[in-house]
Amino acid sequence: MSSKTLVFNVLVTLLLCLGLAAAKKPRAHYIKPCSKSAPDFDECCVAHGREALPFIVQGDKEYKIPSLNPLELSEVSLDSNGFKIAMKHLQAYGFDKNDLRKVKFDFDKKMADIRIFFDKLELLGDYEVGGKIILIPIEGTGKANFTIVDIDVNYTINYKLVDKEGEGYFAVDTSSADFTCSRTYIDIADLFGGNKELSDATNKALNDNWDQFIDALKPVVTQTIVQIGDAIINGFGSTVPFNDIFYD
Numbered sequence: 001m002s003s004k005t006l007v008f009n010v011l012v013t014l015l016l017c018l019g020l021a022a023a024k025k026p027r028a029h030y031i032k033p034c035s036k037s038a039p040d041f042d043e044c045c046v047a048h049g050r051e052a053l054p055f056i057v058q059g060d061k062e063y064k065i066p067s068l069n070p071l072e073l074s075e076v077s078l079d080s081n082g083f084k085i086a087m088k089h090l091q092a093y094g095f096d097k098n099d100l101r102k103v104k105f106d107f108d109k110k111m112a113d114i115r116i117f118f119d120k121l122e123l124l125g126d127y128e129v130g131g132k133i134i135l136i137p138i139e140g141t142g143k144a145n146f147t148i149v150d151i152d153v154n155y156t157i158n159y160k161l162v163d164k165e166g167e168g169y170f171a172v173d174t175s176s177a178d179f180t181c182s183r184t185y186i187d188i189a190d191l192f193g194g195n196k197e198l199s200d201a202t203n204k205a206l207n208d209n210w211d212q213f214i215d216a217l218k219p220v221v222t223q224t225i226v227q228i229g230d231a232i233i234n235g236f237g238s239t240v241p242f243n244d245i246f247y248d
């Protein structure tokens, strides 16, 4: 894909209450621990993760977890070779319809692979766009709706254990994500200063080429997923000792 060679500038701003340095807290009641030495450790993580997700999606101020129902982002933007898009007051709906499919830890490499599926993510917000994407010229400001269907996400983290008063706390060191989807619906209202004919034709062209469009926007979507995943893991990880969640 030629898009891989482009230089991307991606900005995602999570509305997080950062607060003071986190104090030690007990596990949230909905986070059940798993034994690292158990032969079914990975399955335990998936089962307990599935039980915890409905609570996590609601958000939990205690652990600095933002609400994901909907998730509100103040700004998400992408600036890459001749194409700029910024979405403000972004609301993302659909994180509540999820299916955690895999959790695989490698304690030696301090890595974890997480696979999670969402039926549909609906991203609504105020857009500002200019330039050319997949050779289609596009210009304007207004309301946009990007709806991504059957999102299958792989999220990989490299973590470290941070020592606080003799106990290890889980922290994301680096992370990345990739996803596939079965369809993306694009509705960018009032393009070209509200020229309906041109706006409709452009939306049609984008929808006809939805797979290339979502591929071009992949860096900003994966970056958003990574920021959310990191915020959740660091929210629990910085307050609850690692051994209280994953015991020997």
Ligand SMILES: *[C@@H]1O[C@H](CO)[C@@H](O)[C@H](O)[C@H]1NC(C)=O
Residues within 6 Å of the ligand: 122, 124, 145, 146, 147, 185, 187
């Ligand atoms: C966004 O687009 C999807 C797919 O076309 C549609 O089902 C949904 O109703 C739209 N949402 C809003 C708020 O218009």
Ligand SMILES: *[C@@H]1O[C@H](CO)[C@@H](O)[C@H](O)[C@H]1NC(C)=O
Residues within 6 Å of the ligand: 102, 115, 152, 153, 154, 178, 179, 180
């Ligand atoms: C996610 O990982 C699985 C293997 O666990 C692989 O089969 C799948 O193709 C990956 N999907 C993406 C989008 O990378």
